[in-house]
């Protein structure tokens with residue numbers, strides 16, 4: 001893949017923050033990814049589209065250290081990166097917001113944000129006060145409003161949960177946030193808030209990879225879009241050089257004469 | 268959220284905050300946390316009232332009250348360990364047998380002439396060893412459910428206990444060993460009654476406070492709750508779930524060993540049938556105390572209440588000369604009711 005020329009100054013002629021070269025992933029006889037390459041630039045929102053089973057989630061799990069690639073190389077800021085667990089990826093500032101959100105519903109918002117990275121006091125005990133304080137500050141930085149950081153996550157709406165998951169992903173100097181269909185399960189009225197949150201991350205110069213089926217999402221927040229088809233690279237373009245119907249065509253595996261498609265969304 | 272919508276088709280324009288939706292079924296929902304927290308206290312209060320009315324002279328005597336705590340101390344030790352396992356959405360069926368293994372280990376050491384500190388420490392250590400094996404089996408052997416591994420341990424521990432003891436009761440322990448289970452601290456005399464405080468009661472309270480602090484104020488404690496709430500979330504958050512689970516089952520076994528020490532104290536004996544069915548009583552106490560089998564829910568105070576309820580049932584029915592068969596029926600019925608309440612609570616809680 002070649003980094004296509006971009007008009008937006010921030011993403012042009014820069015070294016990618018993450019680069020995948022020839023990544024393949026096999027699950028037994030199943031080939032989930034076959035020789036996929038891509039790059040992500042600093043401060044860029046990259047959309048990833050593709051039909052169900054195209055390999056989007058698998059590719060992101062490779063990026064976030066949950067899966068190991070069967071073949072191919074990952075580069076982080078130009079250096080080869082080897083992740084044995086999400087912890088390794090996280091150390092470099094790569095965070096993933098999982099499709100099923102991966103929140104503990106029985107626990108408070110603040111506790112979820114710092115799950116696995118709990119603040120401790122000087123005796124090594126869990127520091128509840130610090131986690132509440134940090135959570136409040138962080139949420140207000142992200143302009144996420146909640147009644148109280150002590151609220152249990154199971155009491156929240158889908159959009160609020162998504163916001164908490166994003167807050168967790170960005171709680172510690174994230175450089176890259178990967179979001180797997182963050183709007184898929186949301187009520188329409190909450191979608192816009194999550195998309196604005198993504199813009200907010202971009203303003204903070206965090207790179208975002210957004211997987212979505214919704215063209216509205218892609219065309220509202222993304223700078224560039226990459227299409228996967230049956231586990232392979234299919235197409236790629238800066239947003240301003242393509243159209244919704246062309247991208248929908250890519251999802252369905254066609255590159256010719258897309259103009260006629262009337263519907264906006266592919267489920 | 269950012270202020271701009273830039274003419275895009277973003278549905279939500281009216282309100283840029285993510286606010287809680289108020290849900291319609293208000294009353295049941297608002298009562299729920301209180302029932303969760305204080306329901307057990309109401310149950311205890313009612314039981315105490317009923318028992319007091321039926322046995323006004325005996326029931327609330329200091330002697331009877333301390334008796335209840337002495338008798339429930341073993342169950343208290345087992346239940347708090349079981350509670351940790353249940354918090355992680357697991358279970359430990361082996362603790363009754365593991366308790367017996369701990370007792371037999373202490374007994375064998377005692378009659379081999381080892382010094383009492385070693386005898387004393389052996390019971391919880393043997394228990395912890397069995398618990399760690401449980402934990403390693405559950406995580407590293409990837410057993411489909413802790414039920415399986417601990418069921419296996421239920422048989423193995425009792426078999427091993429009988430093997431090392433020759434399958435006979437080992438009787439006659441020195442006071443140093445029996446201290447925890449039988450010693451009474453004299454508090455003095457008042458109005459012709461002597462007031463003694465059983466060490467077992469003090470130990471129970473200390474252990475429960477320690478567990479409560481551990482669960483609230485240590486990273487381990489919070490992670491135990493998180494794993495019970497959503498193990499996948501815990502895993503992707505970088506929590507070493509296996510290590511936490513192994514620790515939990517290790518603690519569970521350790522507490523079974525402590526329970527064994529208390530039983531040795533009370534009976535001055537390590538015997539082959541010790542702890543038979545004790546795991547079920549511990550499960551019952553946890554459930555009655557509001558711990559959820561789905562994991563991640565329940566409090567130490569609740570478990571303490573569950574232990575007390577179990578003790579009150581036994582004590583009350585004994586005082587009133589009611590047959591043990593009724594005790595069993597009553598405990599069984601309370602378990603079913605308690606779990607039904609848990610189911611209701613979840614249904615109301617997840618309704619949106």
Ligand SMILES: Nc1ncnc2c1ncn2[C@@H]1O[C@H](COP(=O)(O)OP(=O)(O)O)[C@@H](O)[C@H]1O
Pocket residue numbers: 027030031032050051052053054055056057058059
């Ligand atoms: N853990 C797994 N084991 C076996 N096959 C898998 C696994 N994860 C994904 N796959 C397969 O890999 C392919 C790509 O899946 P996925 O990455 O989830 O697609 P997408 O997210 O684009 O819908 C699918 O055929 C899927 O069945």
Ligand SMILES: [Mg+2]
Pocket residue numbers: 056057058099180
């Ligand atoms: Mg997917």
